[in-house]
Amino acid sequence: MTIYENNEIKNPKYLFHGSPKLLETIDPRQSSDSGNNHDNEDYAVFLTSSFLMASAYAFKDTIKERSNGLDWNFSIGYDSDSKEAVIKMDNVNIDDDIEGYVYVFPFDEKYDHTKGSTQYKCHDSIKPIDVVKIRFADYKNYYTINNGVQRTHNIWYISYFGGIIIHISMKWKISYVDIFLIVKYYNMFTLNIQIWIV
16 A cells, blocks of 8 residues: 555545556646536546545556447546545456556645545646556455456466477456467467356
């Protein structure tokens, strides 16, 4: 846990911005909102006082790209009653090795603040005072993930028998379906896919 994860939500010392990209400066960008919430539609740098919410944004674009073709949903919010971040993912393609970055900025009263939320907006380019590289595996337990496709990679057998044989096992777990992809090299390349319904 970083010191930033204990940042006070309503009286913050720091503000955060999550991105899958490593950047020196964060520039304003035009945002849109599918729910037509005008507070989320602006040409600005969007910041939050919640490190956990910023972590979700650090992974969001990568997960959306990997979930292309799926009927996915990815929502990030804040419950003012429980004072907790609410991050929910449905039918997404996830991987423990997904990485992202959380950019850290000192709190500034000049930033626009959406009342009753953790959201702040800056309309100028800003440089972070710190950048924290994070992995999905370290934060997934803080999220609600429904019907997630979990992909793991494992080289499970290597031997020598009249040539080189390499077996690589890749497993996607989709609720009740396990898919095993086995790639074999033995003087030629072959591909074998097995689907098991459990």
